[in-house]
Amino acid sequence: MPDRSLASSNGAIVTTPEHWPPLWRTAVSERLGGNETIRAWFEPDLSNQLRFSQGLVVLTDGAVIAAENLDAAGPHVWQRWELGERTELRKFDRGGIGLLELVDPERLLGAWRFTPGKTNGATTLVAEFRRWQSG
DSSP states (O other), X not given: OOOOOEEOTTSOBSSOOTTSOHHHHHHHHHHXXXXXXXXXEEOOOBOTTXXXXXXXXXXXXXXXXXXXXXTSSSOOOEEEEEOOTTOEEEEEEETTEEEEEEEOSSOEEEEEXXXXXXXXXXXXXXXXHHHHHHO
């Protein structure tokens, strides 16, 4: 399956992507604030136990929304973290396994693992996060 991570050229997407499964579109839409827009998303393909598993990490202009194990039977647990001035999104590559971390000064908020085929999507998400941060 091709990597469908995206950041629009002007940094904003108004609606959830049409090619997302209806469950994803509904779940993300329900978690968007009133004027909040999607800036980019990334589909990690490994669980924290390093098993193949579909996930979704969505960057908006005010938060990160994510869920893991979307290819397993539901219900799925969706999380949302508000972005602050000191929030960071970091990408690492360790032994061929990618790691994306959302952190604030006090703690790790979220972590997603991915195979090398998803590296470009993770890089795009981090770049769009940095554009949002520089504001």
